[in-house]
Amino acid sequence: MALLKNSEHKKSIQLLHAELWERLEEQDEWHAQAFLEQSIQQCRNDNHIQSVWDAAMDFVRTPWFWVSVLTGSLAVCLACFAFLWAALKVE
Structure with missing residues (x-):
């Protein structure tokens, strides 16, 4: 153009x-x-013109990114806890 x-x-x-x-x-x-x-x-x-790095940093600065990171981390911990609890109950 x-x-x-x-x-x-x-x-x-x-x-x-x-x-x-x-x-x-x-x-x-x-x-x-x-x-x-x-x-x-x-x-x-x-x-x-926004670079890819600037766009990624803008995304990381949003609160929903951190909510999803926290939710994912808690889900993994909860799944491990539930597996160990179920294994102890079955034994």
Whole structure:
């Protein structure tokens, strides 16, 4: 995908930008500012390419990851305990 500054459709996109600006001039000041800030934030987020390591670290930082790790660990311990208890009862 080509950058906008190198695109052959640059003029048509500039016309869309001019139309957007005209419509924003008819809005409340706070609405226009909020819309523009949201658009800038979205552009920043789209340009940020997350590596695999960053995605994995984001997943590890979630509480549900740690809940699943704790649940899995407790399930293994409980299964061992139940096996030993049953073996002692049968004997």
